[in-house]
Amino acid sequence: xxxxxxxxxxxxxxxxxxxxxxxxxxxxxxxxxxxxxxxxxxxxxxxxxxxxxxxxxxxxxxxxxxxxxxxxxxxxxxxxxxxxxxxxxxxxxxxxxxxxxxxxxxxxxxxxxxxxxxxxxxxxxxxxxxxxxxxxxxxxxxxxxxxxxxxxxxxxxxxxxxxxxxx
Amino acid sequence: xxxxxxxxxxxxxxxxxxxxxxxxxxxxxxxxxxxxxxxxxxxxxxxxxxxxxxxxxxxxxxxxxxxxxxxxxxxxxxxxxxxxxxxxx
Amino acid sequence: xxxxxxxxxxxxxxxxxxxxxxxxxxxxxxxxxxxxxxxxxxxxxxxxxxxxxxxxxxxxxxxxxxxxxxxxxxxxxxxxxxxxxxxxxxxxxxxxxxxxxxxxxxxxxxxxxxxxxxxxxxxxxx
Numbered sequence: 001x002x003x004x005x006x007x008x009x010x011x012x013x014x015x016x017x018x019x020x021x022x023x024x025x026x027x028x029x030x031x032x033x034x035x036x037x038x039x040x041x042x043x044x045x046x047x048x049x050x051x052x053x054x055x056x057x058x059x060x061x062x063x064x065x066x067x068x069x070x071x072x073x074x075x076x077x078x079x080x081x082x083x084x085x086x087x088x089x090x091x092x093x094x095x096x097x098x099x100x101x102x103x104x105x106x107x108x109x110x111x112x113x114x115x116x117x118x119x120x121x122x123x124x125x126x127x128x129x130x131x132x133x134x135x136x137x138x139x140x141x142x143x144x145x146x147x148x149x150x151x152x153x154x155x156x157x158x159x160x161x162x163x164x165x166x167x
Numbered sequence: 168x169x170x171x172x173x174x175x176x177x178x179x180x181x182x183x184x185x186x187x188x189x190x191x192x193x194x195x196x197x198x199x200x201x202x203x204x205x206x207x208x209x210x211x212x213x214x215x216x217x218x219x220x221x222x223x224x225x226x227x228x229x230x231x232x233x234x235x236x237x238x239x240x241x242x243x244x245x246x247x248x249x250x251x252x253x254x255x256x
Numbered sequence: 257x258x259x260x261x262x263x264x265x266x267x268x269x270x271x272x273x274x275x276x277x278x279x280x281x282x283x284x285x286x287x288x289x290x291x292x293x294x295x296x297x298x299x300x301x302x303x304x305x306x307x308x309x310x311x312x313x314x315x316x317x318x319x320x321x322x323x324x325x326x327x328x329x330x331x332x333x334x335x336x337x338x339x340x341x342x343x344x345x346x347x348x349x350x351x352x353x354x355x356x357x358x359x360x361x362x363x364x365x366x367x368x369x370x371x372x373x374x375x376x377x378x379x380x381x382x
Contacts, residue, residue, distance in 0.1 A: 025329045028225075080277060080304040087284035087297050097293050099358045120339035121303075126295050127339070128346035128358070129367040136361035140346065142296040169264060169316070172271040176309065179275035183282035183305075187298075190285050198291050198348040205341050206285055206298040212330065213278055213306045220313050228326050235330055239337040246344035250351055 009043065011050040016042035064165050071161075075122045083124055086143055100125070100139040100147045106159060107134070111166040118158050125150070173221055180213045201245045208238030263319035267312050274308030277301045292346065292355040299342040307331050 010016060016039075023038030024030050086095065106112060112134065116127040124142035131138075144150045184207060191203035212231050219227035247253075284297025310327040317324035349355045350367075361367060 022329065025326050028324070028326045076300075076304065080300055083284075083296060083300050084277065084280045087280055087287065087301070092287070092289045092293075095293065097290065099356065101359055101361055116343070117336075117339040120299060120342050121335065124296060126292075126299065126342050126346060128292075128343065128350065131361040131365050131367055133365060136365065138358050138361070138367055140292045140295070140358075142293060168268055169271075172268040176271045176275040176312075179279045180305075180309075183279045183302075186279075186282035186286050190282075190294075196291055196349070196352050196354040198345055198352055198354055199294060201348060202291075202294060202298060202345050203285065205345070206282060206302050209298070209302045209306055209334070210278060210282065212334070213274065213309045216306070216309050216313050216327070216330075220309075220316055223320075225317075225324060225326075228330075232326075232330055232333070235333050235337075239333075239341060242341045243344055246341070246348050249348050250344075 008047075010046065012046045012053075015046045018042075019045055060167070061165055064161070068161050068165060072118050072122065072158075079122045079124070083142065086124065090143070095143050096145050098141050098144045098147045099128075100141055100144065100151050102137040102139055102151045102154060102159075104135055104137055104159070105155075106163050106167065108166045109134075111162045112137070115158055115162055119154060125154070173217065177214070177217050177221070180210055180217060184210045184214070197249050201242060201249070204245070205238065205242045208234060208242070212238075260319050263315055267315040267319060270308050270312035270315060274305045274312060277305030277308060279305075281305055290355055291349040295342055295345055295349070299338050303334055303338045306334060 019042035020035070020038040023041055024034060027034050104112065104115075106115065112130065116130070116137065119125050119127040119137075119139055124144070126140045127137055128140050129138040130136070139151075139154070141147065141150055187203050187206040187210060191200055191207065194200055212234050215227050215231040215234065219225065219231075278301070281298045281301030284301065285294055288294045288297060310331050314324055314327050350358060358367065
């Protein structure tokens with residue numbers, strides 16, 4: 001009963017913290033009044049929207065997720081130089097753009113969403129579609145002479161880590 | 168030093184805006200036009216931030232944030248309209 | 257004093273980097289010849305370019321002795337929404353048949369946006 005009441009007031013504790021942080025960033029101050037208002041929003045908004053997402057997304061190891069975020073940020077930085085180089089100095093004909101089909105091992109919707117976002121923000125790849133059962137991801141690569149190898153790299157670098165984090 | 172870099176950045180972003188506008192005009196498909204509009208919104212945020220930097224004020228922050236939100240929603244709405252012929256089904 | 261000089265130089269570098277990425281993004285949008293290829297340049301370079309410009313604004317404030325954090329909010333928002341818009345535009349390109357047809361995921365499955373097989377969708381009118 002105790003746990004049920006707590007769950008009723010805080011349907012999504014993580015969302016409460018994120019909303020409080022967003023409010024403080026938005027007003028650019030951490031005065032007592034702003035903290036109180038942010039906390040009020042952080043409690044009210046999850047309760048009002050709780051009906052739309054009944055499941056609480058589970059993350060097994062948040063620490064590893066933070067490490068993952070830093071790996072991805074570093075990759076985004078490198079990827080941008082790579083894409084800039086391709087755009088500036090390669091002719092359209094010498095680019096080998098390809099569709100890549102990646103068979104997924106992860107099943108959690110949150111994990112697949114994070115993977116798709118990661119793929120779009122990193123080296124020359126954009127995730128375009130998911131198969132109806134959610135077992136395959138369609139990716140478009142700007143310059144991939146060997147699609148199989150690119151798929152293997154993505155699976156090894158990102159999907160393996162996400163599998164450890166979410167499952 | 169910062170003034171020179173600021174001028175270079177302003178000219179570059181304005182030029183980028185013009186390039187995106189050319190793509191918006193020549194198309195050829197609706198997907199290209201949506202992409203061009205999305206790029207123009209992102210570039211406009213860059214211009215607003217640079218303006219704030221040049222005038223040394225923080226007052227344009229809300230404008231940039233609103234532009235980012237409105238730009239995202241309109242891109243999704245355009246794309247959904249082209250995909251489904253309807254925005255909210 | 258030295259710290260201030262370092263911050264100012266960092267501002268200059270971030271500004272130039274942002275300018276370069278922004279213009280590369282729009283140049284790629286104009287140069288590349290296939291709708292799916294065009295998607296790559298703005299989604300990555302333009303997002304990164306504006307990210308650099310926002311970083312420059314933050315560094316500039318820091319050099320003036322003020323702490324400004326609300327640029328982070330715009331940056332996070334842009335980085336979260338860029339993949340979603342890119343995904344929608346990719347679907348528009350696939351449905352409008354303006355790019356190469358993607359391969360089927362496996363013999364007994366179709367892609368999520370295609371409620372029916374691609375063969376069953378009538379060709380769009382010009």
